[in-house]
Amino acid sequence: MSDVQKEYSSIREVSGPIIIVDGVEGVGYSEVVEVTLPDGTKRRGQVLEVDRDVAVIQVFEGTSGTTTEGTSVRFTGHTLKLPVSEDMLGRVFNGMGEPIDDGPDIIPDKEMDINGLPINPSAREYPREFIQTGLSAIDGMNTLVRGQKLPIFSGSGLPHNEIAAQITRQTKVLTGEEFGIVFVAMGITYGEANFFTENFRKSGALEKVVMFLNLADDPAIERIITPRVALTAAEYLAFEKDMHLLVILTDMTNYCEALREISAAREEVPGRRGYPGYMYTDLASIYERAGRIEDREGSITQMPILTMPDDDMNHPIPDLSGYITEGQIIVSRELNRKNIYPPIDVSPSLSRLMKDGIGEGLTREDHDGLQNQLFGAYAKGKEMRDLVAVVGEDALSDLDKQYLHFAEEFESNFIRQKRDEDRSIEETLDLGWKMLGMLPEEELKRIDQKYIEKYYPKEQSE
């Protein structure tokens, strides 16, 4: 940059995470600023708007201690960049992308703009390689593929962290390539973050993990930056260093809260429940940074976690996420109460990329029909459950009772598994057939006859 970097102390206003500076010249939109407080501490921020000589700035670390007098602002002339390198693997960074472990300095290979660039839709490769998570509720019923963005919709107090941790431990593709993990914490507690670190350490995965931590007591506004910083590292590793990455983002709800805070401070017209009207676009600028690209080896698979306020799926955060992601895995309070782990409710869960990622050569020939039948039978069984609540079990026909029984068994044998139980896709599918064995063969209308002949258990267990 040839521009002389000017320092201004003409602060007009401080409001929440926002400061307004007067009398500036030649300021760029989205430019990084360095704010120096009267006591000498430095904070970073970014230009949100410039109107002639007035700049509106959001300060990532918050504005506490900032005064209109004695504070100065320096414009750096560039947008936010992250120094990237393969050495980031195995390291821990703060929410701004600065190393916070005791490791050596990272010697950057290059610097990348944290906002990334949109992938040209015509350059994408359609994701279709099956990822085995070892969990039947996912692999069998809502299959994840490499390059997909599949969030976990959960609620407070539910074991979404355990599920995510188990997935990170077990995830593999059948072709054998390894996964790297980018773990992004936004506003979670130290305890939660530690749970993940320990999990990575125990599974010996630590050197394949890059961690970005913005914890509950870290500045909230920094959360706006954290996922972008992390995805920039992920893009570098995936698309320039050929790695396959699984990116865990938790908790997106905290991210959205930060977004709402900025919006309120700017006195923008609030959208639903006070979240800004552009939240869809903003979330898309995170979630769309996943996928596969033609002619590139690596991939980014995203698994964002969000806790639904009041378990309400219509809340703007899960709602807008659902509109962008390629399906969702729903963690159910009801199943959790029944002591079923993982309490994944397969009915409202959906993997939209499943259909192209399963079948012969990918998982197994019978997979599609089988999951369809299991789904239908489970739905029917749950219907019977509701009916029993009204009319009593005696009013049911024998067949209806079989369905009722099926639903119970499906939950406690197929869905439920141990926290260290890593089922292969074969095991999951075979278990599915064992479940169907509880129903008469004529009931299997959604499966091709040839697969029924091949896989349906011969001796029927009553």
Add this chain to the structure above:
Amino acid sequence: MSIYEGDGVIEGKIVKISGPVVVAEGMKGAKMYEVVKVGDTQLIGEIIGLEEDLATMQVYEETAGLKIGEKVIATGRPLSVKLGPGLIKNIYDGVQRPLRVMKDEQGSFILRGVSVKELPEKSWEFVPRVKAGAAVEPGMVLGTVKESEVVEHRILVPPNVSGELKDIVSKGTYDIEDDIATVKTADGDVGLKMYHAWPVREPRPYVKKHPSTIPLITGQRVLDTFFPIAKGGTAGIPGGFGTGKTVTQHQLAKWADAEIVVYVGCGERGNEMTQVLKEFPELLDPRTGKPITERTVLIANTSNMPVAAREASIYTGVTIAEYFRDMGYNVALMADSTSRWAEALREISGRLEEMPGEAGFPAYLASKLSGFYERSGRVDTLANDTGSLSIIGAVSPPGGDFSEPVTQNTLRVVKVFWALDKKLKDQRHFPSINWLTSYSLYLDEIEDWWKDNVSEKWKMRRDEAMSILQEENELQEIVQLIGPDALPERQRVTLLCAQMIREDFLQQNAFHDVDSFCSENKQVAMLKSILDFYDTALKLIDAGVSVAEIREMPTVQKIGRLKYVSEKELESYIKGLTDEMYDEYDRLARSYAG
């Protein structure tokens, strides 16, 4: 005089930047909707407000890094699309930049400040249709180019040029930039190329609109038989996330009997566009036998691409669609999702600090929406031909709640409402179009077409099926209270048949090779089978046969498999099914008569 270059060059300076909205001073003389080059990197933008010497612009590229004081150049041209051969099979961003060319030139990610030619720099075999000396009317066909395996591209005189044809090239191969004709106009000679530009925000002119009397056949049973759209008609398809908007729109793009399809991916997922790019070339149009890409134009401004270009994408798409309509084609445009377009409007409006209306949308949302759907229709073209443009818009209501402004304003203008239903989706009933709340206002207009071309009884059967479903709905309430066994046998037969209509007719698997597309004949045959079975079943009940026995009739299974029977085998399958049904009837009826 040239119609291919702008004239004005006004230069101003940036004074304000707020996201995609930029204000420049020193812009006196610039016009509304004029294209501007913004900043040192020459980002593309459009003027959306003028006040004294200040111009407010929306910028179609990411503005990060843009600085106060950088210059802005007004080009003198309104935001336009280039219309000519090379549109088909192309994939564009929201402001008609060809994405494949951008990929070849800059790699997998979209960079800023690039200028690329909208139409491929390519030669085409031009066959003139008129001779020098002819009177030139706006919209007249000058000649033709075989653009793809199925599309004959008719080279049109721009709607704003008329006079006398001074000269025209003879049949031969010409470059897209070659002059192919000269027209003597009142303002002097005008050279014409195989393409012309048209401002996207201005509907292309036509002579007259007609009522729609021909259905747009989609091969989707719930649409064609239950809630049909006419050629030149409009439909809205609202639904919460994952309810099936995109799959339905893709099905329409694949199977609708339009000669041209324009698919606008507006603020949605990148992978969905990739899917179209990968899948469409492999699918054959059941009518032409050629890959469906041969008739398709794609616009992809995905959710992570700049929001102002998303706003423009809808107009880019509809202008291209109108252009093919003007050639005398039946064109269908799908926009997925119009809500994302409305949100782009809202975001820009918010940056302009306009007075927000309901849910923060600007007060002009309703008029913009109706202005868009108004561009549909079956028309007499300027070239004395008939063409049509059907518009189908997906709507993504927050929380799946249809009372929100985009859904409501859409329903006010469209004639067909396909209401996607979360409950049906959760039961994996696809397409999850609710048969009780959806409607089509074209049923009466297109009834004659079905009578003349497919079946006399189309409407009658459709109405009968609807009333069975309605009755089911009422009976369900009773069942909820007392269980199904308490109903009289006749009503239980109605429930059985309603279930068959739902599962064996309305449900249609988009991903099944055979079921994905269902011809008009097959639709008629399927519904007839179910209704014939219903009549038979009611007679059996009267003869004393129980519902349990009726349910066990092999015909029930056979009807269930009907959707997977290919068109080729259909006739013999139906015959077998019908014969068997009447044999069964005789057997059962006799056993009770004795």
